[in-house]
Amino acid sequence: MAQTSPQYRYGNRPTMKDVAARAGVGLKTVSRVVNGEPGVTPDTERRVQDAITALGFRRNDSARILRKGRTASIGLVLEDLADPFYAPLNRAVEEVARAHGALLINGSSAEDPDRERELALAFCARRVDGLIVIPAGDDHRYLEPEIAAGIATVFVDRPAGRTAADVVLSDSFGGARDGVAHLVAHGHRRIGFIGDQPHIHTATERLRGYRAAMRAAGLPVEENWVSLGPTAPERVRAAAEAMFSGPRPVTALFAGNNRVTVTAVRVIAAAARPVALVGFDDFELADLLSPGVTVVAQDAARLGRTAAERLFRRLDGVVEAPRRVELPTRLIVRGSGELPPAES
Template sequence: MKDVAAAAGVGLKTVSRVVNEESGVSPAMAARVRAAIAELGFRRNDSARLLRTGSTASVGLVLEDIGDPFSSTLSRGVEAVAREHGCLLFAGSSAEDPDRERELALALCARRVDGLLVVPAGGDHGYLLPETASGLAVVFLDRPGAGIEADAVLSDNAGGAPAGTAHLIAHGHRRIGFVGDLPHIHTCAERLRGYREAMGTAGLPVDERWIATGPTDPATVGRAVRRLLTDGPDGRAEPVTALFTANNRVTLAALQALAGLPARPAVVGFDDLELAALLSPGLTVVAQDPETLGRTAARLLFDRLGRDTSPPRRVELPTRLIVRGSGELPPA
């Protein structure tokens, strides 16, 4: 910019005016500046501009895994809203590791993103307190944050999980397995609670051996599914006749495991899958709307940037039971 000013024989501020299309520059001068800009191939450095301005026109998004369908659909919603606000999006994955979440979130803070959207991996977000104290806006998605007062946008797990479980019960199932991811993850815990609630409401006992939580790799989930379906001999639990799978990766792994087994338990999954309707039977799910989740959280974030100082809100988005066949199979 200094070079442009020198080349055009004008002051720095005049170049700035032309670059920013501010009014009050004589046409002759503007033309001279534009010529110099073209000749030198000048392009304004926005990082420098934003340093002076105070904002960074960017938001950070900490996901579980940028490549997961749930996360990426959520990102699409966030990106759309960020775009509307002229903001660029930093995206990164925590891989469900609290240290990585923290590291990533703080790196984003150090860049002074205007706002931060976090799908929590860890159970304590107190590390963000100094950041919010100095003006950072934070919104949690999919799971609430802890150790800090901030907005959260979640799916209605407390409504969806009982609805899915009750659907299986309504189709005659009394022994229903719950397959979830790590039990300390908020969504897993909430959905498990919902499962128990629906069983209780129906007056059905829950055998703790029907509950399988853990890593979501196909091998682990496969073992869990086989166990749930074959327990029974030697005084162990009776096999379940239906499965409630608590998220997209668990459902996928469970379906893969079932493909290799003779048993045809009923299945209701939490989260929709891309080809769910084309399976036979079609996969009955409790669908979330990850794109709206992302949009809603981003809107809330920008409201906060716009000096909305009302108390932190918790928004719950409805889930929707989509009946396609797998959840209506009768008990074996």
């Protein structure tokens, strides 16, 4: 059945013109049949359908789009398509897009502002109707001409930089504050914080929540109890080991995100003394570890759904000022965050 031949390649696909010629009708009649518009005799319609089947015609939506204006597609720039945290967000955006008859173009910024920009503008050049961006950079003025030209844009998970726009976030500050307060409530006074790089908004918000909880409890924060930086395992491991040793080791750790938590679990498992742990972000199997890992959970799917719904509201013509939506987090108690402070 492999009827592929080099000369019958892209470019000589049958067009409506070909169908019209074969069916012996006008171009517009073919268009009517293809689009299910009324006003075509059953007999004419059949002739056109036959020609379509015989030729293997499929409407070129790119051409259609050029004429119609709307592309029925949206672009999603996320950090990493392979990151399990963003996967449900990705899927949620897809589902909303699908419900609105739109296709999804997506790509990974790899936490590189230039790559984020490149992707977002490539999507704009394809004239996506809307754009959802998980910011890597902190200056999004480059999107202002696009937004002004009508490409609806929503930022998610992190705020937009230097521009007014819709934003959907989790309450990083409140979540971290509550998580740290939980450790304090279980008797800890020396609590460490390991988070992502300081230029990432969620990292500094969570750190702010940590400091707020410590302050509220009247606890000091020693300099070496806080470490922000890349979430590569080596870096996190070194930071954790430093906090767990020395004259005044921490008895508990707050992990600023998923990747930090996972490495923290490994380091704690190998540590001389037990260390209590609360992590930001839930992850699969957190309940199966021993002890189960207590986490501050965000709802990534809801983040995606909310952002996409906001986007389509704009596409449906709702005009209102940019809004900032903050979704609550949830503390899930599983054991690691309820360990008492170890004797030092």
